[in-house]
Amino acid sequence: MDDINLGFTPGDGIVVTGAGSGIGRAVALRAHAAGLRVSGWDLRPDGLEDLAGQGIHTAVCDVADAPARAAALHATEQALGGVPRYLVNNAGPSSQVPLDFEEAVRISVGSVRGLTQDWLDAGTPTGAAMVVTASVAGNKVGTESDWYSASKAAVMGYVRHLAAHKADQIRANGIGPGMTDTPRLAGFAQSEMGHHILGRVPLKRMGTPEEMAWPILFLLSPLASYVNGVFLPIDGGWTVTQ
Template identity: 35%
Template sequence: MGRLDDKVAIVTGAAMGQGAEIARAYVAEGASVVIADVAKEQGQALADELGAAAHFVHHDVSDAGSWASLVEDANGRFGTVSVLANNAGILRFGDIERMPADEVELLWRVNQLGCFLGMQAVTRTMRKAGGGSIINASSVEGLAGMASCTAYAATKWAIRGMTKCAAMELGPKGIRVNSVHPGMIDTPMTRVHGGDAAMEYGASKVPLRRVGTPADIAPVYVFLASDESSYVNGAEIAVDGGVTSTHAFGA
């Protein structure tokens, strides 16, 4: 406990699943957390659960104005933002021949543009404070390919690339930027694409023979937010049960 004492964190996509577990872990380790999400009911319920150290803000990651308001709110409520967990994202499958352009654009706006705007919004604050940590949620699809996942993977590869560039640009300002690459994680976002059957199939592809849980992901976010990772910058950390260790990933 206390690994994140005095840290002020924004966690996007924090109302449910992986983001909610990150928010819980941050509060447990001493951070003050702004829970940012479009899901009002679930986000407020989580803030109520976590108490005075947490606050919910309705937030659209694809809107620059929403980001400006979010950071201003966080700075005013808890103090200078020192951690951004750029966790918000959506998943859509679609064959190249058939996937509608509006779904491709939606993936880009939420996953890729949202990540960029988040980094942009906190950089000035973190620079003035002397540093901070930005953690961008990519995916194993940002490390390798998968059929019927072209549009989604494009956004996750982009996040991987943006992370590398931002680490070089912001490192001299004391701001570390790293990416986390989860494998198949049992969350509402993944369960909607096949339920238990999808989880069972996913587990069969993992060397550990199970899908991950949000509790498998949150400790990595705690480490990257903490001073323990003060020399970790521009890294890509796969949390996937070993699935990307084989050339057959995605087969």
């Protein structure tokens, strides 16, 4: 499917956070194959080595750390030859991690707002677009983790702010993955809870990282030029059956 033309201008820049694994990695690889200049950022260097080996610019960066974010954006501008046209705010902690509520919101929501603001301040090019990886959690269903549901709803609130008040600079949209087969959910499909939940998903399986990457790239692309402020669930129909 690498020859699918989403209308991107080859050489345009894109930053993908959390690119070392899962959904972010799939977006980085698909964007690279689509001819975009990709900068993949991650907290952990190990997942980035493989991307760097394929000619993708990488930055080790904790997106919750404001100075680290600024440094990574500066390095990305140097490497890509200007402010990237596209931003994928994908990084975020797993709902399984026990976190203090306020700290979790700072990490999950503050990082999305902070990086987006840095990028806007840098002077986004015409036709710029941002997609955030939210979740059906918080936007369609509630999770056991209080901070996860609250944070995923909050990032969509921020997307709606951007869509309404920053449309002179960017389009902003969000996706809501359902159960997605990434390392953080390793073994889920085989577990008792996995059988229970996936049994109620009309498509009867988890989504793949690629099945999240394509809609993200579509929402960024010029083909989606009139799509602004939407939340797109990608969950195999799970939430419409609830």
